[in-house]
Amino acid sequence: MNDQAEKLRNIVKNLKENNNSEVNAESKKAARVIAVTSGKGGVGKTNITVNLGIALSKRGLRVVILDVDLGLANIDILLGKSTRYTLVELIRGERNIFEVLADGPDNVKFISGGSGVDELAQLDKSQIDNLVSNIALLDKLCDVILIDTGAGISNSVISFLMAADEVLLVTTPEPTAITDGYAMIKTIIRKDRHKIVKVIVNKADSIREVEDVLDKLFMVSERFLSFELEKMGYILNDECVSKAVKQQKPFSLVYPKSHATYQITQMAATLLHDDSNSDEDNTNVHGKGIRGFFSRLLGSYGI
Ligand SMILES: Nc1ncnc2c1ncn2[C@@H]1O[C@H](COP(=O)(O)OP(=O)(O)OP(=O)(O)O)[C@@H](O)[C@H]1O
Ligand SMILES: [Mg+2]
Numbered sequence: 001m002n003d004q005a006e007k008l009r010n011i012v013k014n015l016k017e018n019n020n021s022e023v024n025a026e027s028k029k030a031a032r033v034i035a036v037t038s039g040k041g042g043v044g045k046t047n048i049t050v051n052l053g054i055a056l057s058k059r060g061l062r063v064v065i066l067d068v069d070l071g072l073a074n075i076d077i078l079l080g081k082s083t084r085y086t087l088v089e090l091i092r093g094e095r096n097i098f099e100v101l102a103d104g105p106d107n108v109k110f111i112s113g114g115s116g117v118d119e120l121a122q123l124d125k126s127q128i129d130n131l132v133s134n135i136a137l138l139d140k141l142c143d144v145i146l147i148d149t150g151a152g153i154s155n156s157v158i159s160f161l162m163a164a165d166e167v168l169l170v171t172t173p174e175p176t177a178i179t180d181g182y183a184m185i186k187t188i189i190r191k192d193r194h195k196i197v198k199v200i201v202n203k204a205d206s207i208r209e210v211e212d213v214l215d216k217l218f219m220v221s222e223r224f225l226s227f228e229l230e231k232m233g234y235i236l237n238d239e240c241v242s243k244a245v246k247q248q249k250p251f252s253l254v255y256p257k258s259h260a261t262y263q264i265t266q267m268a269a270t271l272l273h274d275d276s277n278s279d280e281d282n283t284n285v286h287g288k289g290i291r292g293f294f295s296r297l298l299g300s301y302g303i
Contacts, residue, residue, distance in 0.1 A: 030289020032144045032275070035164035039180025041151035043172045044202035046074040047241055048264070049148040051252040053108045055268035061143040065104065068113035068160055069150040076112060079104055080248030086114030090134060093127060097134040105253055109142070128298060139290045152180070153187050161188055163297035166196040168232055172203040173213050182220055189227045198232035200267070210234040233267040235260045 036049045046069070053063045067075040068087075076082050083102040089095035090111075101109045138145065147164060149157045161167050167188060171181040181199075188195050199217060201210045214231060221227045235241070240258035244251035252261040 030292065031139050031142050032166075033147070033164045033290060033293040034144060034166050034168060034271070035147040035149055035161050036168045036170065037149045037157060037161055037184065038151045038170040038177070039153070039182070039184040040171075040174070040177040043151070043170045043177050044200075044235070044241070045069075045151070045170050046078055046148050047245065047251065048168070048170055048200060048202065048235070048267075049146050050075060050078055050104070050108075050250050051261070051264045052267055052271075053104070053110075053144075053146050054106045054250055054252050055265050056144055056146075056271065057106045057108050058265075059268055059272060061272075062141065063108045064101065064138060064142045064145045065108060065110040066113065066145055066147045067110060068156070069148055075104075075110055075148060078245065078248060078250065079110070083110070083112040086112040088114040088119060091119045091127065091131055093130045097137050105250060131294070135294050136291050145290060145293075153184060158187060158191070159297055159300040162191055162195070162300060163293045165293070166198060168198050168200055169229075170200045170202055171213060171217070173201070173205075173209050178213060178216060182217060185217075185221055185227070185229070186225060189225055193227065196230065197227075198230040200232045201234040203237045204234060205237055207234075207236075210236075233263055233270060235263045 036045050036052075038045050046067075049065055053065050057063045065075060066087075069075075081102065081104070083100070085095045085100045087100065090097060090100045100111050102111070104110045147160055149160050151157075169181055169184060171177045185197055188197060199214060201213045204210045204213065218229050221229050236259055238251075238258055238260040240255035241251045241260050244254045247254060251258060252264055255261060
């Protein structure tokens, strides 16, 4: 019992302490909710989410990763850690937000989705109130929430994407990954033409290849959807990534000098620079941050 209380105190303390000047400006706002997705599976979402989280944390942001990739406990495996509780226990009101937050590396916290996403559709009013009040606490305790969604166009993935403030779409140069990525963009903007979609090209063999992929995606989006994508960054094929995966460690921690780490650090800087969660941008009636996110998410389930 004391153990539990101590753990909660430590989590709150850590989240509050990771608070340098860059955060101070950030933390007055609602937390930024960023979903990482892809059309095709296996393109690098989980690696990017975890290492981007670490890079943002190193810049002083308080980061929580929400793993909503159902079925496979991806993040747990990548971090070599297992979580005791998941979103399921939070939704059922059996555990509070602090109890489902697990400690990741470099002060990053994470929450495993478990099958909780499926349960969202079946909540009653009091469960929703409980969930929202727990989640709202995150707004005060973190600056960024990164959501690792599953691949592909399923209803739950789309709900998470539409509820987030911005979407990072990961693709590789493989034609199927590009085509599936494009299909994903199409689905997103059919629902909301104002969504911010930023593209990450992963596992390319050269910068030239990165540019080709971006040209293709940007061109078809503009031409056929009249939609302007944004560039987020790229990571070339880097064996440090697969080597780190085998060690169940984030690549940026075991290979801090690798190309992949340099590029993920650049992406973190880009994200911090163009904080699209600024006051002017966010006019959605549901509001900002994590409260807004859950309000939109539950709305998409007709709740
Ligand atoms: N830049 C890279 N260079 C080399 N290998 C990479 C790179 N990025 C990812 N990989 C490899 O691709 C594999 C899949 O990556 P990851 O698990 O992050 O993809 P994912 O999109 O989350 O997959 P899923 O759709 O199954 O959740 C990793 O195990 C890693 O070995
Ligand atoms: Mg994954």
